[in-house]
Amino acid sequence: MSTESSSRLDLPLVGLAALFLGSGTLHLVRPQVFEPIVPPQLPDARKVVEVSGVAEIVCALGLLHPKTRRIAGLASAALLVGVFPANVQMSVDAGKRANRKRTAKSAGFFAGTLARLPLQWPMIKVALRAGKGTVA
Template sequence: MSTESSSSRIDLPLAGLAAIFLGSGTLHLVKPEVFEPIVPPQLPETRKVVEISGVAEIVCALGLLHPKTRRVAGFASAALLAGVFPANVQMSVDAGKRANRKRTAKSAGFFAGTLARLPLQWPMIKVALSAGKGERG
């Protein structure tokens, strides 16, 4: 019989979400130029927006991993995912235009990847919300 409380354990979907945030957040900081084209033009200082969103993803990931911060990080993660969804749609639109213009396997593959990612946002938001409600980990 384990004496470990259920709130100190982390389940696979939550660990996966944290890993995605860590990877994406790191990529935002290491290669911000990848994300700059999808920042809405109304926002000033595109590079800073990309860097701040990368830091936010890393902070959310770390928060999801710790039982004491998991609830707040869950709600913050859901909000972050909802907030960046329009940028992900824009990335798909741009990739589709590039794929249509270039007609290469690489550009078509990237476009397919951006499209496939869009419906994954909803299960990621559900995992984040359940962590926020204290139902995960």
């Protein structure tokens, strides 16, 4: 791994960090938005949401600094894999609501949650690339 390649930021990495910062902040400011998608097997949904929000913010900040980028990249990939079931649950719940309400707004939200699922893969790839120290 060259120091030069691991010290430069690129747009995908900055974008991932920005997404994590935004989402992590939202987890802390409006945790009630995320509580319904916490798997029921986990205790204390509020605590799970808060911890995941802090994890997103820590990962974001780690991705932005060359000395912490590798570990933050690996942690970010793990976090994205870890929250994927909650994103699937959000889509399932949104689909049920859309079917029940049959409004354009509920159908649009459902479509958005579905469209978001395959976007996890490119984010995981960016995180893994950072974890290998090959950013730039």
